[in-house]
Amino acid sequence: MTRVGVNGYGTIGKRVADAVAAQPDMELVGVTKTSPDYGAEAAIRRGYDLYAAIDDRVDEFETAGLTVSGTLANLLDAVDVIVDCAPSGIGERNRPVYEAHDTPAVYQGGEDAAIADASFNARASGDEVADADSLRVVSCNSTGLSRILAPLDEEFGVEKARVTLVRRGGDPSETDRGPINDVIPDPATVPSHHGPDVNEILPDIDIDTAALKAPVTGMHTHSVNVTLDTEPSTSAVRGLLAEQSRVFQIPERAGIDGAGTLKDYASDLGRSRGDLWENCVWEESVSVEGRDLYLFQNVHQEADVVPENVDAIRALVTDVSRAESVARTNEALGVGLNSLLADGGTGEAPVTADD
Amino acid sequence: MTRVGVNGYGTIGKRVADAVAAQPDMELVGVTKTSPDYGAEAAIRRGYDLYAAIDDRVDEFETAGLTVSGTLANLLDAVDVIVDCAPSGIGERNRPVYEAHDTPAVYQGGEDAAIADASFNARASGDEVADADSLRVVSCNSTGLSRILAPLDEEFGVEKARVTLVRRGGDPSETDRGPINDVIPDPATVPSHHGPDVNEILPDIDIDTAALKAPVTGMHTHSVNVTLDTEPSTSAVRGLLAEQSRVFQIPERAGIDGAGTLKDYASDLGRSRGDLWENCVWEESVSVEGRDLYLFQNVHQEADVVPENVDAIRALVTDVSRAESVARTNEALGVGLNSLLADGGTGEAPVTADD
Structure with missing residues (x-):
């Protein structure tokens, strides 16, 4: 069971979270939000553990009536892999944090290709992605x-x-x-x-x-x-x-x-x-x-x-073959x-x- | 158990069909479509019996690979109430057909108010709707x-x-x-x-x-x-x-x-x-x-x-009180x-x- 965190619960993050939660071989440990808006509320309603993406904002969530389970650092300590779904360019700022926690990371295509060891597409990538310690799902x-x-x-x-x-x-x-x-x-x-x-x-x-x-x-x-x-x-x-x-x-x-x-x-x-x-x-x-x-x-x-992110997780931290991963993802999501x-x-x- | 048909499976009709199917006291007998497009396909995928809204188009559905259960006349014979979800103005043309089958009808707000015995809103209508043999849900x-x-x-x-x-x-x-x-x-x-x-x-x-x-x-x-x-x-x-x-x-x-x-x-x-x-x-x-x-x-x-249509059905063909109907509809749909x-x-x- 691969323990997964999602840093950033916006357009992509909330969909990746749902997709991860639907995989039999993955556990969604939690998601982060920067502020207690409707998206944060929705995460809680879906039963996802919510973490404050920014340390000093925990009180802001509590004041709004939303319970958080901790901060990004706590989430990173609890997962095997983090999927960075922050807005374009923020992933670059997050990278040192992930590395300090020795947490393998999947980034999105809004980041420069150099952010990760390899860029990723489940159908088209070559074998180089197998040895990567970080991956970037292209746009x-x-x-x-x-x-x-x-x-x-x-x-x-x-x-x-x-x-x-x-x-x-x-x-x-x-x-x-x-x-x-x-x-x-x-x-x-x-x-x-x-x-x-x-x-x-x-x-x-x-x-x-x-x-x-x-x-x-x-x-x-x-x-x-x-x-x-x-x-x-x-x-x-x-x-x-x-x-x-x-x-x-x-x-x-x-x-x-x-x-x-x-x-x-x-x-x-x-x-x-x-x-x-x-x-x-x-x-x-x-x-x-x-x-x-x-x-x-x-x-x-x-x-x-979204399915590409799921496959990137498996490529990064498991020995599951690419073809098998695609089949599992498609089956679990209905792709x-x-x-x-x-x-x-x-x-x-x-x-x-x-x- | 109230047997309900939906004539017209477009924007409103498909939602009314889903809402009726979700009511414990109603049975969705079937829906009609004028042509075998993606909406007709979707009705079949949802498990709804599909009827041809226009008699001579049955073959067109069959040619496209979509099985129909009959025509509008067959549907009308099988239901206690029909919900007309045809485009604005078509409800007026459908009315004589419903009347010929002695089928009580709920119309939409695109029709003139005169099409039905009373116009309907679950929260605001007066008691006059109780005696109506047809209702029009306002726009x-x-x-x-x-x-x-x-x-x-x-x-x-x-x-x-x-x-x-x-x-x-x-x-x-x-x-x-x-x-x-x-x-x-x-x-x-x-x-x-x-x-x-x-x-x-x-x-x-x-x-x-x-x-x-x-x-x-x-x-x-x-x-x-x-x-x-x-x-x-x-x-x-x-x-x-x-x-x-x-x-x-x-x-x-x-x-x-x-x-x-x-x-x-x-x-x-x-x-x-x-x-x-x-x-x-x-x-x-x-x-x-x-x-x-x-x-x-x-x-x-x-x-x-959509919830108003569900309440209009109960107002038309059952003795359920308005308040009780609203409570049931809200509960079944999650309103x-x-x-x-x-x-x-x-x-x-x-x-x-x-x-």
Whole structure:
């Protein structure tokens, strides 16, 4: 049983906490919060032990009527591994604290790659992650790209990938972010950092990325072009993607046209928070012209890295193989969407969190 | 055991279906869909019997791989009551069908008041609903206003209510609606129809409403002014609202600033779809100046009428008292939010759908 702590109970942290708590081979020891807001209340209501992320704020929680079990230092002493889910850049400040406690750490993609011994994606990382004492789960966008580029390269060979990322401006609760009513090149320089971040996982893939941000909160949208080494049929590519457990191909007849309907569908299936852990690829967009593959996919920025964090924990502190870890994570969470509407109703039986 | 059918499995219908299925004294016989999209798939995955809302479309479902149990006529023959959750205006077209089958019907607030014997709100309706053979649950906005105006009138007397409604442009899945990047007087004439609709429930309340629509999908926002007959203290009003089981007062320290965080909080508490069945009133906005009360409240347009539909079913076809019905509905669904952060942590123990 791996004892896990989650430092930071925000958008990612609360989902990682739920995912860890759902694993039969893991124990969620506790989570931290910097202040006693609704998120802290929710942690307590879920039965999670709450720790003050900042030492001198224990009284603030108690005054608000929320009981804390201690501070971050106490949590670090009680766990085998800490998952840092602090805002971007704070992980770097937390690293010396984890090291002082000799606690292996999983970081998020908002940190520089140098924060950890290796960057991590369960489908695409090489064997170098096995020896790492710390891991960094790459960002939601890099996760989504790695998941499709790895199998495409293995099966058809990738000569070059060119991707335009239309990123969401903020998460649904981030009301103070922009843009409003505009689409902003961000950065206006090309390539963006996303390509190099994918190369932290797949160093041999030639990839350029161009990034925009849009006034939406639901999901990121990728317009993907991959020039392949070979000329597979469109159906061969669709078939390959259908084999990936963390890629969901949206059937045309489902009537799902964007992030709103995708999350509505996820909620309809009983998924907590309407989360989509899988890349969501519009099946009819998957098109091959000569050696050029095109597709649109959506990536749920709040959710797709969550199963990757679970697998990173196992990679860091257990001997469980990567494939076995992915299978366990998928099983425990219900990762792996197959629509009944695919192929005229011959889709596989669904796997949902309720099963 | 009351056998219930739901005609129309969209935004409201799927929530009413879930709510009916959760009642110990009701049986959800089935739901209808007009076409085999992701919503129809989701109904089947939830284990609900699916009926074709339009007779000649059975084949279309079968071709898509979705099994239907029959048509609307078959469903009507098998139920004690039908809840019409068709789009606005379609309920009027459905009424003769229900009447031909002698099936009592609950309609939604998108229909004209004349469609049913009486309009309905569980907290505010008078005794006239007891004898009705059909009921119309008033719209989400009228529901939200009735829930606070009834107790305010009973306790302090309402001389006049003036409300500005900043309405959401569409639901999260309605990507083809506006406005984008504007706030539109809608209608530009004042008063809007909302005041008269409240008068269908509370005929003696003097109320004027002015309505706008905004480019948001989360919730409606009401800026409420009520001139009272008396001069209660602010805390007396807050206390009265705190007693209403379907009104949630948001504590200032929770850090909840809008619809995004409200729905995030609801999801954190494990609520399916992040639904908020309660009016959400910002506690610090509740202010009394002389006889003038002011407050802001949010109304979740997808959810607040759902418990009202359940109570309307009981009012229509059972002898269960209104108060008893409300208690049963709240218990079965987990309606009734009380934040642990209210009053320095002395809030009541939470009631959530997971309990």
